[in-house]
Amino acid sequence: MKVAKFGGSSLASGEQIKKVFEIVTADPERKFVVVSAPGKRNSDDIKVTDLLIEAAKQQLRGDNGEPLIEDVVARYGNIAKELDISEEVITAIRENLQALLHADQSEPKRYLDALKASGEDNNAKLIAAYFQRCGVEAQYINPNKAGLIVSDEDGFTQVLPESYDRLYNLHDVPGIVVFPGFFGYTLDGDVLTFSRSGSDITGSILANGVKADLYENFTDVDAVYAVNPNVVPNPKGIRELTYREMRELSYAGFSVFHDEALIPAFRAGIPVHIQNTNNPAAQGTRIVSTRDNTNGPVIGIASDKGFCSIYVSKYLMNREVGFGRKLLHILEDYGVAYEHIPSGIDDVTLILRQDQMKGDSEKKIITRIMQELHADEVIVEHNLALIMVVGEGMRHNVGTTARASKALADAKVNIEMINQGSSEVSMMFGVKEHSEEMAIQALYHEFF
Ligand SMILES: Nc1ncnc2c1ncn2[C@@H]1O[C@H](COP(=O)(O)OP(=O)(O)O)[C@@H](O)[C@H]1O
Ligand SMILES: N[C@@H](CC(=O)OP(=O)(O)O)C(=O)O
Structure with a gap:
């Protein structure tokens, strides 16, 4: 059984979501699908998460966050149109966003996190609706219902260990589980988001919880490259690297995979496979416990x-x-x-x-x-x-x-x-x- 996480670039438009559908349904082992919020469609675009953060900040300082919320609704609306999903889904998304925008602001961080998390939450609902429309058994699962419990005691969001056993019960859900990335719930039922790009962390937690054989992380590059491809053109792709190497590299700037996302998979001995949604035939990069050191000193x-x-x-x-x-x-x-x-x-x-x-x-x-x-x-x-x-x-x-x-x-x-x-x-x-x-x-x- 596999957990497949799709990043914002893989879900930025209806056309991208169709690719995701093809990938997921091509392999019956892909039962657990973790999704980010819609990302950038091109380099000048704005991620839905950034629109939501700005809307929340405007509202918190007494300005009007409504226009930005309408921009977010329009993003989902365009996707729904491309995928031929019923208007009802978009009406529900608008209502959800309106309720969050006008929610209690007495705890600004909680208010901000709830709006931020809605990017993935609504996308998961929309994607589950698309899978169903295509005749595939699939369900949106809420992280609170599934038992993804987090705390922020040390100032940052961390999963509580009891979550893992609870998440195992997701095996009982029939068909494909569509799970929103990036956030969990406190024991009091409040939403807490992980740090930016944190859907990678959710995917790893879920892989550990359901005892997956593989954690697949789909993004927009053919491999993890030896250096950032925005700094050196066409760098060498890495076929395989260890958890330790990837942890160091992602901490130090390889934004392709979140540095906090390795530990849950590593603890359960689950390999991670980074692949390209736009070119699933590419070999990708595997992150494993040990590898042959035949490629010289530096990876x-x-x-x-x-x-x-x-x-x-x-x-x-x-x-x-x-x-x-x-x-x-x-x-x-x-x-x-x-x-x-x-x-x-x-x-x-x-x-x-x-x-x-x-x-x-x-x-x-x-x-x-x-x-x-x-x-x-x-x-x-x-x-x-x-x-x-x-x-x-x-x-x-x-x-x-x-x-x-x-x-x-x-x-x-x-x-x-x-x-x-x-x-x-x-x-x-x-x-x-x-x-x-x-x-x-x-x-x-x-x-x-
Ligand atoms: N060493 C690297 N190898 C591959 N991609 C890298 C590397 N360093 C930085 N990146 C960047 O990471 C991007 C993918 O990460 P991200 O945009 O967060 O994807 P996603 O939307 O799938 O979460 C790539 O498009 C690339 O620009
Ligand atoms: N949407 C969130 C979480 C995330 O993981 O996004 P992405 O997969 O686009 O990096 C963010 O932008 O931070």
Whole structure:
């Protein structure tokens, strides 16, 4: 039995949904179908999720979100027309969106999440209606009814473990299950969304819950490529990579698969197969526990912008008991999470996502580090890109770091920081954002 998840690009129009129907019905093993909200039809288009977020924000600040909601209804209306689905489905979608738009706003985050989640929820209803119209037994299933329970205790949405056993009961549903991605329900019955692109996470949770043999993730590319195809044209496709490699690469910028979506499938030992809705005959990319390391040290190179570093130096830092704890405590006081901490004898660098530094919090953090920790020097660097060079083969190959540094030096890219941290399958380079693309291209040409 397989779980097949289709992303927004695979569901952006009626024509796309017809392809999805063909794919699902071509294999009787595809019983569980997870869907995103309609995505972009072309590069200038707006995703339904973004329209819903903007409508909710307008309403929350006292403006009128109605016109944007009508845009959303029109998107579904066009799809319904292409698929020849009855007007009743669109009337129900309009009523649902109107009710959500005018719902209680006393908890703005809950209000926003409910509107955001409606993108996938209404799409799942519409797609189930299309399958039925085509004479295929299919049902929309609500995540609350199915028992996908989540919490946001640590500030982000996480599935509760009891969900998995409950989801197993979906085997009792006759025919194809059409399940909306991107959200679950709290024990109190409130909607909570995962982070952006989180339908991948739902697919993985469902695969674990129903004990699927395979989690198929359908998107709009023939494979996961060794680098972002928007940075290097026609890059090499990856046939197979391990969960660890994919986790590192998706964390570091491979937006093709959500970095939180691997753990549920990994824990249940379920392989993930990334495929192209527009070209299902392509081989795609399989994510598995182990693979042959015959392709050289590096499997992929990912990068992401928007980081800053705080460099702290103090003579004899290594002897000072509690220095690290006090430093991190200061960050905690400002609600700031760190990404990496490369360190030396007398110095340490904290790498953070810089959008966390709201208002004058950066200034206050620096002042406290100087005053409370008596640091000799504190230097903040903004606008850094982190480049992650990933490959299980790096453990067995000597000189990979040297090759990478030389490639960057030859391309005249200044390395701000290197971290080969505890992960044995990746190394990270910090460079200025304006050098990011050049660095990726230089590294790609060195290793592929
Ligand atoms: N290394 C990579 N390999 C393949 N695609 C990548 C990679 N890095 C970034 N992408 C981008 O990810 C896109 C697919 O992800 P996304 O737009 O979220 O798909 P979906 O709509 O199916 O959820 C591709 O079109 C591509 O532009
Ligand atoms: N629709 C949501 C969730 C999602 O997974 O979308 P997509 O499959 O288009 O990345 C978003 O845009 O974030």
